[in-house]
Amino acid sequence: MLNVQPDIAAPGVDILAAWIGNDTAAAPEGKDPPLFNVISGTSMACPHVSGMAAAVKSRNPTWSPSAIRSAIMTTATQTNNLRAPITTETGSAATPYDFGAGEIGITGPLQPGLVYETTTIDYLNFLCYYGYDNSTIKTIARTIPKGFVCPMNPSTDSISDINYPSIAISKISVKGSRKVNRSLTNVAGDDEPVYTVSIEAPAGINVKVVPDKLQFTDIGQKLSYQVIFSPVKQLDKDVFGSITWSNGKYKVRSPFVLSS
Structure with a gap:
């Protein structure tokens, strides 16, 4: 089983932060509690991500939630x-299990x-792969595209x-390979429409991307690629890497994890 990993850190x-003053211990005797306080925790990280998502939506009002999530994840820093390198609270090297794609950026x-736009079909297929049949999915999903049926013999x-x-x-088995498909949507309309791929692969894993160049001609255009993972030895621990598409101006990074 894969460990649960976050999408993003903040x-x-x-x-x-603003503080609803009910902490009388933080105030001198006879004084009102402070209006601000220095606080730590996920309750402090969440507003950073929410605010960034709102900023992206205001700049791009037609973008879907998945496009906004993608923009935040693929431009994160490690x-x-x-x-x-980002470390854990104990000082050890952090991994995507700790920070997901990385720490959220401000302008990226x-x-x-x-x-990466995740479609309704993607989510319905997820339910299929998770083991639900067509009749069960119909009771879960609000809308189902006409003619949709679960793929034959879906697997995890x-x-x-x-x-x-x-x-x-x-x-992943050392005797075989695993192919993964992805699709990217051009949202820049940039003068440099050709993106080339760079791969950060862990030891013991060969990673190939086909094609290794994507040439966009229009805003909104979608192009697909395939990633082929081939282990050269049996994994004895979970390993991490990344795939980054760049046209010299933008870098679109996707982390990957392979479990042992």
């Missing part, structure tokens, strides 16, 4: 404010270049084909 330690999500391996900004592969 600043959440020692954040100066280094801290000292330009060093507003202009991501390309986005097929979940990896959901058009998500990250990739997770479970129990």
Whole structure:
């Protein structure tokens, strides 16, 4: 089983924030509680992400929630404010299990270049792959496209084909390979329409992307690619890597994890 990983991380330690003053211990005797306090936790990280999502939506009002999520994830950073790798609270090296795609950026999500759009069919297929049949899905989903039926013999391996900004592969065999499909949508309309791929692969895994170049001609155009994972030895631990598409102006990064 794959560990549950987050999509994104955001600043959440020692954040100066408005404070509903009911903490009388924080106020001098006879004084009202403070209106501001320095607080830590997910309650501090969530507003950063929510605010960024709202900013992206205001700049791009027609974007879907999945496009906004993609913009935030693919432009995240994997280094801290000292330009060093992100670490856990114990000081050890953090992994995507700790921070997902990385820590949220400020300007990158507003202009991501390309986005991964997760469609209704993707979500319905997820239910199929998870084991629900057509009749059960009809009781869950509000709307189902006409003619939709679950793929024949769906498997949990097929979940990896959901058009998500990250990739997770479970129990890959050293004797075979695993193919994953993805589709990107051009949202930039840039003068540099050709994106080339770069791969950060862990030791013991060959990773190939086909094609290795994507040439967009119009805003809103969608192009697809396939990632082929081939282990050269049996994994004895979970490993991590990334796939990044760039045209020299934008970098669209997708992390991946392969479980042992």
